[in-house]
Amino acid sequence: MDMNKEIKKLESVYLEKPQRVFSMYLNTDPSDPEQQGGEWKIQFKNGMNNFEKYLQEDGDSDEKRNFWAVKEKVENYVRENEQNFAKSLVIFATADDSVWFAERFQMPVKTEFQWDDTAKVSQLKEMHQKFPQTGIILTQKETIKILDTELGTLKETSFYELDLDTEDWRQHTGPHRAQATVGSGGKSTQQEEFQARFDANRHRWYKSIASKLDKVAKKNEWERIYIIGDKEEAKDLRANMNKEVTDIVNKNMLDHEEMKVINEVIAV
Incomplete structure (x- = not known):
């Protein structure tokens, strides 16, 4: 509408x-x-x-x-x-x-x-x-979740996930594939290696997804854009986008129910 x-x-x-x-x-x-x-x-x-x-x-x-x-x-x-x-x-x-x-x-x-x-x-x-046509972008490591909203109502949800083998961002509309949890023994070596790789490549990886997000923003005619995620990740993503970002919310809410995320933005 x-x-x-x-x-x-x-x-x-x-x-x-x-x-x-x-x-x-x-x-x-x-x-x-x-x-x-x-x-x-x-x-x-x-x-x-x-x-x-x-x-x-x-x-x-x-x-x-x-x-x-x-x-x-x-x-x-x-x-x-x-x-x-x-x-x-x-x-x-x-x-x-x-x-x-x-x-x-x-x-x-x-x-x-x-x-x-x-x-x-x-x-x-x-x-x-x-609350005009608004894009809410949730970032958490190699996953980006996009909420297309207006008047506090969810219109559409989509995801981009980074293929670590090809380093390409792939879009899909199904539910986000949650990462495997770590046992009580602490972080696994594999996760530590991924974190080190992510930190080393985050700027380059986020630069490649930022152009896709700019296109999504243009297509949906977003008047406002909010990024929700880890402080450094959100800051990096904002720096690589050409579209103006209205505000950043420094919370990890990728797996939260969509209306809880929207209410977080309404309260900003």
Whole structure:
């Protein structure tokens, strides 16, 4: 999804009575102390009922029918997807289906509802400004993991692993092949030899992968780039990339769950 296009499309909407645009930002964050009991369900129900009560009092039967049509679609979406909610739910909708935008995000929002002639896009724009199309590059020795993200949501994951025989970086989309662990006797001679070889060749090896990462950044139109990894490795990779790196997080998170990594970047 091209979020810039979606936002511009929503900003261009203007409808006159009895047509209206429904806008909803719903905080569904289970880590929020105010959401521990699933309070979002109450807030959602109250928000929808308040509109219905207002329209009953207003007496415009056509507008009331339009709201009921939107309410049914929104309630169906919430019911069908509530088991997969993340931190927030954002919906824009009209009765005639000319507008339908429903997305679950890993970014927090302030709960609010609107039924008006325009879509209320201010929070969505703020979210996108904070977390536009973003590349997260995790480095750990001979493995590079790439997360293509936007608005705190994972779009795609890919890997590059260094073939130590040919010294070529090979891309694959499957899960990262974890390195064998060392027994209680300490580091093996083989691992010590690899570490020495890696330290001696890291700059050259990272220089060869950096050009590939620049191409990935250009293809995905990343507006921000974060590198996560060992301090020296991340610093070396950044120095070899032509694309500007927004920030470095000095943590080894290659094998961490993707959303934990994304949340680390959101917190930066």
